[in-house]
Amino acid sequence: MINLRLPLVTAAIAASLALPVAAETRVTYKSAKTASSYYQMGVQIAEAMKAGSEGDIIVTVEESQGSVQNVMEVRARGGDYVFTTPPVLVKLAQAGKAMFDGKGDPAFDEIRALFPIPSLTMHFVMSEDSGVTDFAGMEGKTILLGKGSFGAREGEKYLGLFGLEGKVEIADVELSGAVPALKNGQIDGFVTAGSWPAPNVIEAAASTGVRVLSLSDEEIAATKRAKLVIPAGTYTGQTEDIVTTSLPVAAFTTTKMDDDTAYALTKTFWESKAQMGADAAWWNGVDQALMANITGKIHPGAQRYYAEAGIELTDAQK
Template identity: 75%
Template structure:
């Protein structure tokens, strides 16, 4: 009887020790069903494998990047979230969507690693004869509603003198491929990680042309340049030069250096496996580190120093 009690106590002690060694993290990114939510699931699986279960990541649904940043005020050191760097800067200045909502905790936001950027795609029927952005005049385009891509697409129409010259289809972006196939629209605008599922579907269904922007047009948008390599989509025999909004995974200074180090190490060491499973990870590389405008977590910075990646003074 005493022997049994001793074994039970020892087992409980071992279980407690294992639990104490396990780090739990909440990862908040996007709505369920989106590509960015799926990325979170893939990161969670990669981190679990890379750390042999030492770090368990729970993916939590989000209503968007602004909410992700706002929750920093009430979260602790186990919180990881995704957002464009520009929104972090706005939060720290109490500007834009954070006007009159400033908080000292926003100054504690620290970057871990970049994830696939929101990439603009202007997708046209090949028989519409559109070769560049100016060719959208007189065409019927589906922008969708409420999304980053819809807002950005509308902005570009204004920037390039096309406001009032393009017929905007009154439909949801989810109907874009069907509308393109049956000739209801000449093209659609979408933003997301590349390769984009709806662009893959469109290119597989009919001849399409994804427009490139000139250097001058990209400069006018004040967005980051991004090149989608030739062959990414069916029938695409040349690179597509477009714009993107960088997206980064963040934690806060409340996260331990060791946890930030292990998360960052796990991500990059498994990145090739992630890309083999989902093509959108293929565009994530060291070049995207330049898009991190704010400070990088000291634990993550330790990993980057170990592998010889240079960080800017502003990132330190």
């Protein structure tokens, strides 16, 4: 006897196998070089997104050569692209200025912010043995600036602003060698920019003893950067707050990303931040106050989360 139901059952099984096993959103997160703290942050965000979404959001972290590259790649990327950069670079890209001169593209106008991440924070780190307590005291000392990084460029700018150009010896050592060079007396200090607490400053403070210089309000105004306070006790031997400057950084995507994904990424980030802060202290410096540093537009999906959370946005961010 022929089983007339068998073809129907077979067809039903085939149809079920053709369906996706689970609804899964995949995102590429591009931040910085693998050795940097910002790459480590990307890994933490990827882990937080997977855990916070119960596996619905899978983030792949890509190495980057820097913020300019991250912005430039917007031209060829799709709706799954998330990247980090200072908001000021987005503004320059959209205006076709500075490093984006002659490289303008309509895709830059579609860049939208999601959430802030730890700022690039300037550290002027001097050994205790140097006796340096302010910028004037750096005259005649040997300072490591590093090469090609934001911190190196910013550090050189500050030396010029504060009358130290040509009055300090610049060490020809890579920033990766700063702590050993400080330990053996090759240098009196080094300049570094990154999240705080900075791993190389933690190491230097614990092993050698250092003083991280503070800037006066007048000096901060001259730099035209945002003021940032590193609380006392952040580094070994630090008994007072460190007043310094920072360059805000945020996570961005484009209008190609759908609203639901942008909403989920933003919501999961903020809801996971406390746990990320327990694992790595640099997240503890990120709070709602940093939203003011996002000078451009915020993705509509992210705006939905901020409205729900009662976080007010400026007209320029909407």
